Amino acid sequence: MSNPPLRIGVAGLGTVGIGVIRVLSEQSSMISARCNREVKVVAISAQDPNKKRGLDLSNYIWYSDPLSMATDENIDVVVEVIGGSSGIAKDLVESALNNKKHVITANKALIASAGLDLARSAEHVGKTIGFEAAVAGGVPIVKAIREGLSGSNIQQLFGILNGTCNYILSEMRETGRDFDEVLGEAQDLGYAEADPTFDIDGVDSAHKLAILTSIAFGCEINFDSIQIEGIRHISPLDIQFASDLGYRIKLLGMARKTEAGIQQRVHPCMVPVSAPIAHVEGVYNAVVTEGSFVGRTMYEGRGAGEGPTASAVVADIIDIALSRNTNLFLVPTVKLERMQVAPVSSYIGSYYARFMVTDKTGVFATIANALNDNGVSMESVLQRGRSKNEAVPVVLTTHETDEASLIRALEAIERSKVVFEPPRFVKIESF
Ligand SMILES: NC(=O)c1ccc[n+]([C@@H]2O[C@H](COP(=O)([O-])OP(=O)(O)OC[C@H]3O[C@@H](n4cnc5c(N)ncnc54)[C@H](OP(=O)(O)O)[C@@H]3O)[C@@H](O)[C@H]2O)c1
Numbered sequence: 001m002s003n004p005p006l007r008i009g010v011a012g013l014g015t016v017g018i019g020v021i022r023v024l025s026e027q028s029s030m031i032s033a034r035c036n037r038e039v040k041v042v043a044i045s046a047q048d049p050n051k052k053r054g055l056d057l058s059n060y061i062w063y064s065d066p067l068s069m070a071t072d073e074n075i076d077v078v079v080e081v082i083g084g085s086s087g088i089a090k091d092l093v094e095s096a097l098n099n100k101k102h103v104i105t106a107n108k109a110l111i112a113s114a115g116l117d118l119a120r121s122a123e124h125v126g127k128t129i130g131f132e133a134a135v136a137g138g139v140p141i142v143k144a145i146r147e148g149l150s151g152s153n154i155q156q157l158f159g160i161l162n163g164t165c166n167y168i169l170s171e172m173r174e175t176g177r178d179f180d181e182v183l184g185e186a187q188d189l190g191y192a193e194a195d196p197t198f199d200i201d202g203v204d205s206a207h208k209l210a211i212l213t214s215i216a217f218g219c220e221i222n223f224d225s226i227q228i229e230g231i232r233h234i235s236p237l238d239i240q241f242a243s244d245l246g247y248r249i250k251l252l253g254m255a256r257k258t259e260a261g262i263q264q265r266v267h268p269c270m271v272p273v274s275a276p277i278a279h280v281e282g283v284y285n286a287v288v289t290e291g292s293f294v295g296r297t298m299y300e301g302r303g304a305g306e307g308p309t310a311s312a313v314v315a316d317i318i319d320i321a322l323s324r325n326t327n328l329f330l331v332p333t334v335k336l337e338r339m340q341v342a343p344v345s346s347y348i349g350s351y352y353a354r355f356m357v358t359d360k361t362g363v364f365a366t367i368a369n370a371l372n373d374n375g376v377s378m379e380s381v382l383q384r385g386r387s388k389n390e391a392v393p394v395v396l397t398t399h400e401t402d403e404a405s406l407i408r409a410l411e412a413i414e415r416s417k418v419v420f421e422p423p424r425f426v427k428i429e430s431f
Helices: 014-028 028-034 090-099 107-127 141-148 163-176 181-188 204-216 236-244 306-321 364-371 403-415
Strands: 004-012 037-043 060-063 079-080 102-105 154-160 247-258 263-274 284-289 293-302 350-359 378-383 394-398 426-430
Touching: 004 293, 004 306, 014 028, 014 037, 014 306, 028 306, 037 306, 060 079, 079 090, 079 306, 090 306, 102 141, 102 306, 102 350, 107 204, 107 306, 141 154, 141 204, 141 284, 141 293, 154 163, 163 181, 163 247, 181 204, 204 247, 204 263, 204 306, 236 350, 236 426, 247 426, 293 306, 350 364, 350 403, 364 378, 364 394, 364 403, 394 426, 403 426
Parallel strands: 004 037, 004 079, 037 060, 079 102, 263 426
Antiparallel strands: 154 247, 154 284, 247 263, 284 293, 350 394, 350 426, 378 394
């Protein structure tokens, strides 16, 4: 091989960083053959130089300050796997680009918040930022949209973008346990962080959705316009009713082009059991795209963990080794359009709603009148259990309505005091 080796600096030696070193070393001859040059890690950085990391790292130059990698002339590619949308991770990526190095990152928070500026900097210096690992871990969805689907005008995409939430919802459905209990188990198993807020409140999914929307629709990333709702309030009762009605509850990230603009939403949805995405269970992720000429395509795999995430980072390394350059957001940053954001009033669909009520005459009429007054028409009603003294659930599904009308009706029902707790509602998506 006459080509010079590609020299890598890995900043961050946690789950992903160690995985990258392992994938590169255990498959070094295969990767070198694919790159037609040697790919070698030359330098590493983390906080604690004495931590046992399960690999012999003695051959690599140790940097206690990862920013030093950005100025090291013996490094061609900086792999940022520290994390965080600001601070050292952002400083490192900016500095590496300023010093004309390629960058690879698994950091969705950083790309969702600063991806456009970073892409501009990368274009300016003629380098690239690989971020395949930032969206859905081992599922090559960035590559799929940016390369395999580049001949199609994508109109809609949706997906399960957070394995922790999908694991929790799957376990709740299979075992009937409640959210807190399953979350605790997910933390014990290492599927959920000690602070799971970003995952269960939908922020992590929204970071990934913001990135995919930009690539798929050719518009600037717009994280702030995403309507975000997590899974904390999903109860075993809702999951059971969903099953009875022929649905499963999934936390979905969805982006759609509509006449009113682009809708970006992350929230729990009821999806028909017949839809393939309803069967994506446990820690798996999946993304479905719909575009001109090609129609619907679907991608599924492990969205996190050492092996899958590192495999995506290494795929980006191989692209750099082969000088396979693609615009980071499919079109040059100057061609990215300002996103025209669809107003919430444009959200139309069918809904599931649950009310905890006393089993008395007149209660149902109050609910029906409030819906009627706000132009919401019912499709079906279910009531389980009878008790004169305790709250019993009444569940209904609606015909197509706009979300604002439904919310007005639910607020009126709550004010009328026939319910014991605020009504719950979940959008039904009929994919
Ligand atoms: N874990 C996954 O499955 C996964 C999947 C997709 C994307 N990602 C993304 O990948 C990135 C890394 O995730 P991870 O799970 O590998 O994180 P992690 O296990 O917490 O590892 C973070 C690493 O960064 C190092 N670090 C922290 N502050 C530093 C500093 N100031 N200077 C140098 N090193 C520093 C830590 O050093 P010490 O070890 O010495 O403390 C640690 O090695 C994040 O952006 C995450 O969102 C992770």
